[in-house]
Amino acid sequence: MSVTAPAGFTAAGVTAGLKKSGGLDLAVVRNLGPLTSAATVFTTNRCKANPVIWSEQVMRGGVVRAIVLNSGGANCYTGSIGFQTTHATAEAVAGRLEISAGEVLVCSTGLIGEQLDLGKITAGVWDASLALHAGSAASADAGLAAATAIMTTDTTPKQSAHTSPAGWTIGGMAKGAGMLAPGLATMLVVITTDAVLDSGQLDTALRQATRVTFDRLDSDGCMSTNDTVTLLGSGASGVAADPAEFAAALTALCQDLTLQLQADAEGSAHDVAIVVQGADSETDAVTVARAVSRSNLFKTAIFGNDPNWGRVLAAVGTTQAVFDPYGIDVAINGVQVCTAGEPDQPRELVDLSPRAVTVLIDLHAGAATATIWTNDLTHAYVEENSAYSS
Amino acid sequence: MSVTAPAGFTAAGVTAGLKKSGGLDLAVVRNLGPLTSAATVFTTNRCKANPVIWSEQVMRGGVVRAIVLNSGGANCYTGSIGFQTTHATAEAVAGRLEISAGEVLVCSTGLIGEQLDLGKITAGVWDASLALHAGSAASADAGLAAATAIMTTDTTPKQSAHTSPAGWTIGGMAKGAGMLAPGLATMLVVITTDAVLDSGQLDTALRQATRVTFDRLDSDGCMSTNDTVTLLGSGASGVAADPAEFAAALTALCQDLTLQLQADAEGSAHDVAIVVQGADSETDAVTVARAVSRSNLFKTAIFGNDPNWGRVLAAVGTTQAVFDPYGIDVAINGVQVCTAGEPDQPRELVDLSPRAVTVLIDLHAGAATATIWTNDLTHAYVEENSAYSS
Numbered sequence: 001m002s003v004t005a006p007a008g009f010t011a012a013g014v015t016a017g018l019k020k021s022g023g024l025d026l027a028v029v030r031n032l033g034p035l036t037s038a039a040t041v042f043t044t045n046r047c048k049a050n051p052v053i054w055s056e057q058v059m060r061g062g063v064v065r066a067i068v069l070n071s072g073g074a075n076c077y078t079g080s081i082g083f084q085t086t087h088a089t090a091e092a093v094a095g096r097l098e099i100s101a102g103e104v105l106v107c108s109t110g111l112i113g114e115q116l117d118l119g120k121i122t123a124g125v126w127d128a129s130l131a132l133h134a135g136s137a138a139s140a141d142a143g144l145a146a147a148t149a150i151m152t153t154d155t156t157p158k159q160s161a162h163t164s165p166a167g168w169t170i171g172g173m174a175k176g177a178g179m180l181a182p183g184l185a186t187m188l189v190v191i192t193t194d195a196v197l198d199s200g201q202l203d204t205a206l207r208q209a210t211r212v213t214f215d216r217l218d219s220d221g222c223m224s225t226n227d228t229v230t231l232l233g234s235g236a237s238g239v240a241a242d243p244a245e246f247a248a249a250l251t252a253l254c255q256d257l258t259l260q261l262q263a264d265a266e267g268s269a270h271d272v273a274i275v276v277q278g279a280d281s282e283t284d285a286v287t288v289a290r291a292v293s294r295s296n297l298f299k300t301a302i303f304g305n306d307p308n309w310g311r312v313l314a315a316v317g318t319t320q321a322v323f324d325p326y327g328i329d330v331a332i333n334g335v336q337v338c339t340a341g342e343p344d345q346p347r348e349l350v351d352l353s354p355r356a357v358t359v360l361i362d363l364h365a366g367a368a369t370a371t372i373w374t375n376d377l378t379h380a381y382v383e384e385n386s387a388y389s390s
Numbered sequence: 391m392s393v394t395a396p397a398g399f400t401a402a403g404v405t406a407g408l409k410k411s412g413g414l415d416l417a418v419v420r421n422l423g424p425l426t427s428a429a430t431v432f433t434t435n436r437c438k439a440n441p442v443i444w445s446e447q448v449m450r451g452g453v454v455r456a457i458v459l460n461s462g463g464a465n466c467y468t469g470s471i472g473f474q475t476t477h478a479t480a481e482a483v484a485g486r487l488e489i490s491a492g493e494v495l496v497c498s499t500g501l502i503g504e505q506l507d508l509g510k511i512t513a514g515v516w517d518a519s520l521a522l523h524a525g526s527a528a529s530a531d532a533g534l535a536a537a538t539a540i541m542t543t544d545t546t547p548k549q550s551a552h553t554s555p556a557g558w559t560i561g562g563m564a565k566g567a568g569m570l571a572p573g574l575a576t577m578l579v580v581i582t583t584d585a586v587l588d589s590g591q592l593d594t595a596l597r598q599a600t601r602v603t604f605d606r607l608d609s610d611g612c613m614s615t616n617d618t619v620t621l622l623g624s625g626a627s628g629v630a631a632d633p634a635e636f637a638a639a640l641t642a643l644c645q646d647l648t649l650q651l652q653a654d655a656e657g658s659a660h661d662v663a664i665v666v667q668g669a670d671s672e673t674d675a676v677t678v679a680r681a682v683s684r685s686n687l688f689k690t691a692i693f694g695n696d697p698n699w700g701r702v703l704a705a706v707g708t709t710q711a712v713f714d715p716y717g718i719d720v721a722i723n724g725v726q727v728c729t730a731g732e733p734d735q736p737r738e739l740v741d742l743s744p745r746a747v748t749v750l751i752d753l754h755a756g757a758a759t760a761t762i763w764t765n766d767l768t769h770a771y772v773e774e775n776s777a778y779s780s
Binding site: 045046047048074076077078079111112113114115220221222223224225294295296297300301303304306308309310311313314315316317318319325326337338340341342343347377378379381382383385386387 | 435436437438464466467468469501502503504505610611612613614615684685686687690691693694696698699700701703704705706707708709715716727728730731732733737767768769771772773775776777
C-alpha cells in the first residue's frame, strides 16, 4: 500500500503515450477530504521547471485537492508554451474532478528542453479521471499504478506505508534514479495521510523529515530541476495525531523511501553510507560526508571493491570543516584502515563484495554526526546516461 | 625540449623500482645558477602529503637548488615515518649534489596511505646523481627522461618550451591524468627559466599564470593531496626579462601544458571547453563553468555524443551566480540549442563526434568571461579507477 493506504485518497496510473516505452506515464492522486491540508518541499535549483513554478503558486492558495504527475518529459526550459501546458494539465484535472485548477499540483519528470504533447496529456487525464471514479480507486492496486506511472529510469516502484496505533495512517510513493542530489528535496515524492493536521503542522513535520532523509541522499551529485516532495492531509481518520509521533513516523517513512531510491540508483552496484562522527557541528558532518559522496575517484574505487581510503581523505581535505587533517580515523565495513591520519589495519582485510558499504569517518572535533547515502560509479551508470537521453 | 631548454639546468629520470611497471619513476631537476630563484604553488587540499609539508618549509628558506620527484607513491597519510622518508630523500639528493637538504624540493605522486621504500629511493637518487654529472644532463633527452619518470596513469610525457627574442627561455614538464581539479594548482609541474628574475618576480608571474590555466582545468572534480607547481630561475641567460613579457610567455606555456593534461585525462574521449560569457564577474563565470564541468550527467551525455543541454542548465541552476534562469543562451559546437531559456535549434544539428567540444553559455548578466577545461565521463575512466589502485 502506498498513497491509497490512508483514508480519503484515491489514485490512478494510466498510459498517456508520453513515454516511448509505452508504459504507464500519468498519475493522479486525489484528496477527498474532509481536510485539504498540504505541504511541499521544492528543488532549490534556480532553473525550475514549469510544473514547479505552477505548484508554488498553488501552494500560496493553501488548498490542494489533487496532484497530477507525468513521466516522459520534464517540461523544463520549454518557455511560455511549456507553462501553458502545465496550466492546461491542471485545468483538465480540475474540469474532470469538478475542482479548481488552483487546487491541483503538477509534477513532471523526464528530458529537459522538449515540449510535452498536451493532447496526450489531456487524453491521459480523461482516462485517469475514469479510473478515479471507479470503485477500486482507493485500492492498493490503484496506488501501485500511480507509483508505477511516475517511474523514469527506475526499475521498481517505491512505496511505503505506516499505521499508528492511534488510528491514523501515512502512505507514500517516490520516483528517482538519476539526478539524485538534494537541494531541499530530490525526486518526485507524494505522501498522504488521514491524520487530522493542518497545513502548518504538515509543513513542520515534512521539513523536519526531508532534512534528514531525502536531503541526505546524494547518488550522483546532480540536482534536478523538477524535484518536489508533497504531503497531503485528508483528515479522514478523524484522529488528531500527536505532532511528535507523526513527525517521527513521517521521518521513518521518508527514510524507507530514501533507501529504496538509493537501492535503485542508476547502474549502482553498491549502496554506500558515509557516516561522519566526531564533527564540530551537524553542518560540518554533512559537508564532509557529501564531499566524499561526490568524489568520482572514491565512487569508482568502491565499484572496483577497492578500499582506497586515501581517496576518502583527499575528499575530506577539500572541505572547510573543523578538523585536524592528521587526527582523522577511517573505517570501511568495520575495518579501521586509518587511525590519526596513519595507516592502521591492512586494506586487504576490507570486504567490499556485499552491496552494503559503510564508511565511518571520525573527525575527533566534536560530538555531531550525520550520514549521507550514496552509490558507486559504475559502467552501468555511464552506459545508462550516455546511451539514452533522459 | 622541456626543463633542460633554459641554460643552467640539468635533469635526470631513472628507475628506482617504485612503480610496479618497472618504468622510470624518479626524476631530479638541478638549478646550476647563478641565481637560485624559485616560486611554488601548492594544493589547497588540507590533507597535504608529506612532500608538500616539506617543500613548504624549503620555500621559507628561499633558496632552491634542486627538486626531486617520484611516482609510484604519494607519501600522503603515512605519518611520521613518511615525513622521515621525504626528509631522507632530500638529504640523499643534497649529499650527492653537495648542497643543503633545505634547498631541495620534494614531490611525490601515486597511491595514498602506503609507505615509500626509502632504500629504493636512495638507490634511485644515486643513479640520478650519476646521470646529472654526465655530459648529457642538460640535453633534451635528459629532460624527456625526467618528464617520463613523473608519469603515473599518464600515457605520454608533457613538455613545453618557449624562447624569447630577448634571449631568455622557459621550459616545463607536467604530469597528471586523474585527480585533476585545482585548488591553487593541480598535478606536478616543474618549470625552469634562465631569465634574470628574483623569486618575488617569479612568484607574481607564476600565480598570474596558474590562476587562468592549471586552476581552470577540472577533469574529474577531484583535488589531489600532492599538487605542486614549481618555477625555478637560474638567471643563466644573463638577460633581465621584461616582467610583462615573461608573465605572458609563462601563461602561454602553462596553457600549453594544461591542454596536454586535458588531452591525456584518464579514459577521456572528449576535450570539453566550458566557456561562460556575459557573466557579472569572472568569479561567477568560473563558478558556473565549474558546476557544469562537475556534472556527471553532463559528462556522460558528452561521452554518448548527446547534446543534452538540459543537463547544462540543471548544473547552472545549482549556483548562486548572477543570472536570470530564463535569460540564458546555450550553444554546443556552434549550434545555438537554447535561447533565453527556450529550445532554439534542434539538438540533432549538433555534431559531437570530434574530440574537441565547446559549450558556450551566455548568462546575459555582464561582461565577464571564463573557460574551464574538462573531459567527458567514460567507461574507460570507470575502468581505470576501479580496476587499479592509484
